[in-house]
Amino acid sequence: MAELTMSEALNLALREAMDGDDDIITLGEDVGVNGGVFRITDGLLDRFGDKRVLDTPVAETGIAGMAIGLAIYGLKPVCEIQFSGFSYMAFNQIEAHASRMRWRSRGRFHVPIVFRMPFGAGVHALEHHSESKETIYAHIPGLKMVIPSGPRNARALLISAIRDPDPVIFFEHKALYRAFREEVPDEEETLPLGESRTAREGTDLTIVAYGAMLHRALEAAEKLAKEDGAEAEVIDLISLSPLDDSRFTESVRRTGRMVVVHEAHRSFGPAAEIITRLMEKSFYYLEAPVERITGYDIQVPYFAREQDYLPSVERILDGCRRALNT
C-alpha cells in the first residue's frame, strides 16, 4: 500500500497498464519528454520508449484521428488532450468516428481509446483551462464518460477504461490531482465502468455528486450532520455514461429527498438528467423538489472569481436544508 496523490495514482495506472500490454500507446502534446503538463505521463517515455509514448505536435484533431486509426489497427491508444477545453478541436473526430466506428462497421472494428482530459476549475488557471462540459460527451451515444473522485478510484478506473473495448472520455479534475493522498493497493485494482458508489451513508437525504464536487458534498454532509443532525447519503456517480441510475434511485426511495451537485453549467447539464431519471423511476417516493446546486450558466470567470462560480459548501448546505425543510 502506498499513499498516492491522484496524479501519482494515474501515473501508476498508466505504467501498470502499459507494462502488461504492448498494444497500449500513449500520445499527446508534451506527454513524452515533459511527462505531461500535469506529469501524469512522467517517466513513461524512459520506460517505454518513443515508439509507445508519442510527443505530438499541437493538433488535437490529428491526435484524436490518429488514435482512432491506431485503435482500428488493433492497438489501444491513450490520448492526453491537454485540457478538456481544447477537446473541441477534436470534437468532430470523437463524435463522427470514435463514437460510431463499432456501429458503422457493424462490429468489424471497434476503437478502445481513452481520451484523458484534465477538467474543472479551482486551480487558478487561464481561460479554457477550467471547463466542465462533460454533458456534451455524456450525450453522445457510443461514448463512455468517466470521472474519478480520488487517487484510488482514479487508478482503478483508468485501468478499466484502458481495457474497455469502447472509447472512454476520462475527465480528471485538476483540483484533485494533488489535493490529497490515499492508500492505493499494491496489487492491481479495477472498477467497472458504469457503476456509481456510495461515498457516505445516510438516511435523510441523498446528495449526488462527482469529481471535485464530491468532496464539497461530503463536507456539506458532515456539517449537516453536526449542525442539523441530518444524515445525508452521498453518491459518487463516477460514470456519467453509462449513467448508473439504480443506486441513487434506490437511495432516494429511502430518503425521499435529493440534491444534485456539479460544477458544469446548470441548464442542460447533468443534474437535469439525474433528476429526470429519478422522476421516471421513483416519482412517488419524492417528498420535496430536487435541488440542483451547480455552476451557473456563465463562462467560468477568470481565477480571481472562479470560486464564485463553483458550488460552495455553503450553497450545497443551503440546498440540503431547502430539500429537508420542504
Next chain:
Amino acid sequence: MAELTMSEALNLALREAMDGDDDIITLGEDVGVNGGVFRITDGLLDRFGDKRVLDTPVAETGIAGMAIGLAIYGLKPVCEIQFSGFSYMAFNQIEAHASRMRWRSRGRFHVPIVFRMPFGAGVHALEHHSESKETIYAHIPGLKMVIPSGPRNARALLISAIRDPDPVIFFEHKALYRAFREEVPDEEETLPLGESRTAREGTDLTIVAYGAMLHRALEAAEKLAKEDGAEAEVIDLISLSPLDDSRFTESVRRTGRMVVVHEAHRSFGPAAEIITRLMEKSFYYLEAPVERITGYDIQVPYFAREQDYLPSVERILDGCRRALNT
C-alpha cells in the same frame, strides 16, 4: 400574403434582411452559385453579388472563424453550415470564440452571427445528415439556440436572429423545408427569441415539442381528442436557449401533466432540462410523472430505419395516455 414552404420563407427572410442592411453577408459551402444544397440561399448571389454572398471552400472551422472576424469588424454574417452533423468541425470556434467574444472583451466586441444549420431526420439522407444534437449548443453560455417549426415563424425568427446582437445557432429541420405551405405576410414580421408559443390549447395535458416533432405532437393531440376525449395543450418551444420556461410551467399548473417530445437522444437531452425546470417551478402541481418521448440513445440509423428512431405519433400518444392514466 403568399403561401410559402419553409425553405421559401427562409429564403425570403434572407433576402429581406440583406435588402435592408448592407452589413449582412452570407457565407458557406455552395451557398452562392448553387443557392445552397437546400436552395435556402437561392438567388442571393445574383441579387447581392459575390462580395456579400461567399462560396467558401470545404472548411467549417475557417467559415465559422472568418464569420467571427467579420462580426468583430462590425458586419453581420449569416453562415450556412451545410448540415448540423458537420458543425462539430467548427465546434471550437463556436464554443471558444463566438460564445465568448462579448464576455472576453467585456462588451468591447460582440458577434452577431447566425449559424444556420439543417438538422433532423426523416428525409432519407446519409449518415451525419440526420442528427439532432441541439443539446450541445443549448448548454453553452453565450449562445442562443432557435428552432422554427414552420414557414411563418421560420421567416420571422430568422430575421430576428440576424438582427440579434449575439450569436444564434439556428436549426432548420430538413423534413420541414418542403413539408407544407403556410401564409406568410407580405410585410416584414419578426418574433422575439426566447419566447415559446402555444400551438394548441388544451386543459388535460401539456405536450412540449419543437421542430418537426411539433407536428407529430399536434397530430397526437388531435387523435387524443378524438379517441380519448382529452384535450392536450401543445407548446412549441422555438428557443431552446434562452429557454422560455414560463409558458410550459404555467400550462402544467393548469393541466397537471406533461409529455416532452424531441428527436434528440434521450439521455442528457433537452427533455431533461424541461422536466427539471418544471419540477423546480411547479413541483406540487404535477399529478403524474412527466413522460419523455425522444430519439433513443443510439446513432440515428440509416434511412431504411430512421423512422424507428424517431418518436412516432403512436409513441407520443402512448406517452400521453400514460401521463393521463397515472
Next chain:
Amino acid sequence: MPRVKIGLKYQLEYLSILDESGEADTSLDPDLSKEQLLKFHHAMLLSRRFDEYMLKLQRQGRIGTFAPVKGQEAAQIGAVANLEDDDWLVPAFRETAAAIWRGTPLSGMLLYNAGYNEGGRIPDEQNDLPIAIPVGSQIPHAVGIAYGCRYQDTDRVALTFFGDGATSEGPFHEALNLAMLFETPTIFVCQNNHWAISTPRDRQTRSETIAQKAIAYGMPGIQVDGNDVLAVYCAVREAVQRARDGDGPTLVECVTYRMEVHTTADDPTRYRDEEQVEQWAKRDPIERLQKYLKHKEMLTDEDIEKDEKEIEQTVKQAWQDTKEQIDALSDASVIFEYLYAGRPPYLEEQREGFVGGQDNG
C-alpha cells in the same frame, strides 16, 4: 546572407504515360502483364456499369442518395492495384471502384445505399474502413493505421483517398504533418475531380496544384494524370515502395473529373457548363485504356462485349441478392446493436420498450 533564396528539398513532378488517344510513352510504360491490365480494365468497366445501375435504381426510388464514381475509375484502380490484400484502405465516400477492386460485395454497397446499416460491414479480413462522410475526416485514420503497421514491424501500408475539397479541411493538414513527423507508411491520394459539389477546383484553393501542398510538410508530392491508369499506378507504386521501405508518406494528386452529379441529390446544371464535361469525356479513363489495350492487341471489341454482358449479369444479380438480403433482415430492433460491446441497462430498457411497443423511461 541577408536576402537569399531558400532552396526547397523536393521538386514537384507531373506524370502522364497514356495520352488521350491511348498511346503510351514507351520510356515510362510500366509494361504490366496482360493479366494485370485486363484486371484493371474489368474492374473499371464493372465499376462504371455498377455506378450507372445504381443511378437508375436511385432514380426509380429503390435506393437512396449516393455519390457516383464515373470518370474517376483510373484514379482509384490505378492506386489500389498497388495494395496487397492486407494493406489498408481508408476511403472517403466516392470510392466504389476501389471498393470493388478490394472485394467489397456489390450487394453490400447496394444494401448500404438502400439505407440499411448492415451494408456498412466490411468483410472480415478485408482491411478497408467503412465509408467516411465528413469531408477530410478520415485522413488522420490512415496515419494511425500506418503507424500501427510499422509499430508491429510489418511492411503493410495504409492508403487513403480524399477529394480536392477535402484538402481545405483542417484534418487533412494535421494528418499530413503527423504522418511526416512519425514517418508513417501512408499514401495520401487526392482525387482532384475539379469539383466539391458546386465549388470548382480554382475556388477551393489558390495553389496551382494540390501536389504542392506536400511541401508544407516537407513531404514528397507528385501530380499525375488521374485518368491515366498507368500513370496513377506508377506514381502510387513509387509511393507504396517508399512507404514499405520505411521512407514515409507521399501525397499523390490525381487530376481527374467528376463526370456525374455530385450525389443524386445534386443538380450540376445549376453551376457547371456541359461543355467542360464534354471536354473531359474525351479523356475518359476507360476508353483510353481500351485503346491502349487494343493497340497492344490484348483486347478486342468482342472481348469487351463479352465482358459487358458478364458485368450486366453480375450487377443485376447483385441487386437480386440485395433484395433477398433485405427481405431476410431481422426486425428493426437491430438499431440497438453495436453501440458498445455490451448493452448498458438504460439502453436495454429502451430496446425492450421498442420491442414491446412502448416507451420505457
Next chain:
Amino acid sequence: MPRVKIGLKYQLEYLSILDESGEADTSLDPDLSKEQLLKFHHAMLLSRRFDEYMLKLQRQGRIGTFAPVKGQEAAQIGAVANLEDDDWLVPAFRETAAAIWRGTPLSGMLLYNAGYNEGGRIPDEQNDLPIAIPVGSQIPHAVGIAYGCRYQDTDRVALTFFGDGATSEGPFHEALNLAMLFETPTIFVCQNNHWAISTPRDRQTRSETIAQKAIAYGMPGIQVDGNDVLAVYCAVREAVQRARDGDGPTLVECVTYRMEVHTTADDPTRYRDEEQVEQWAKRDPIERLQKYLKHKEMLTDEDIEKDEKEIEQTVKQAWQDTKEQIDALSDASVIFEYLYAGRPPYLEEQREGFVGGQDNG
C-alpha cells in the same frame, strides 16, 4: 510532357539585415528615422522589463500564470510598427510587446493576469482583439476582419500573430487558404520561437521552414531573422503594402527564440538544454538594436540608463494602478455580465440568487 517538373510561382526568401554584432547590411537598411528607431528601442525595453516584473509578481503569488515574451520583442515590435492605429491586431497569448506598442495599458494586462476578467477589455478605438488561448484558433478571425476592411473599401489590414506550434493546427490551414481565396489584406506573422511548450520546432513539423507552408495556398511567404527588428520591420512592411494594395495576404516567419519558460506553470529544465538558450542569448534582439543605435550614434549608455529608470517607474506605477483598480472593483456579481446584450430571465434569477446568497432554481 510525360514526367516533367512543375514550376512553382513563388520563390521563398530569407531576410536578415542586422547581424549579431548589430552591423546592418547597408543595401537593405531601411534607414528609419532616429525617432522611429528609438521608439522601437523603448518599446522593446519596456516590454522586457515589464515581462521580468510580471515574472517576479507571479513568483510572489501576486498574479497568476502568464506567457513571458522575453526574446521575441523584435518579432513583435518590428511587425506591429507597420500598422496604423486603426489597422487590426489579432494576437495569440504571448504578445505583450505588441500590446504595449499598440497602447494596451500595462495595468490592464496586470489585471488580466491577476485573474480579473476586467483586464481583458481592450480600450475603445484600439482595434486589437483580446488574448486568444486555444492555439491557432484566432488565425481565421484575421481573415474575417481583413475581409471587412476591404468590403468597406478601406485600406486597413489585419495582422495576426501565432507560434510555430500553431501551424500544426487545422485553423491555421483553413485560414490561410481562405485568405488567399478571398484575397484578404491579412498578414500572418508566425513567431517561430523554436518551442511549443516542450516540443521543439523540428518535432512540430518536418518542413524545413515555416515560410514554405505558404506555398500550399499559393501565397507569398518569407522567412526573416526574428531577432532583427529591421528585418522583421521590412518584411512585414512589404506584406502590409501588398495587403493595402489589394494584393492579398502574406505569411511571414520570424525565426526567434523563447528565452523564458513557456508559461509560469512550466519547467523547461525538463526538456531543453540551457546551452541552446545561451546561444540564443547572444542574438538578443534588444542588445543587437542597441549596438546598431550606438554605432549610428543615436543612443548612448546614458540614454539607456535614463530609459531604464523611466521604465522602472512606469512598471511599478502600473502595478500600483492595478492594485488600486482591484480594490475598486465592484462585487463579484459582475460574473453575470456580458453573456448576452441583455440578461435572459433564468440568468437573472441565477444572478439574484447569487447576490441574495441563495441558489435560485
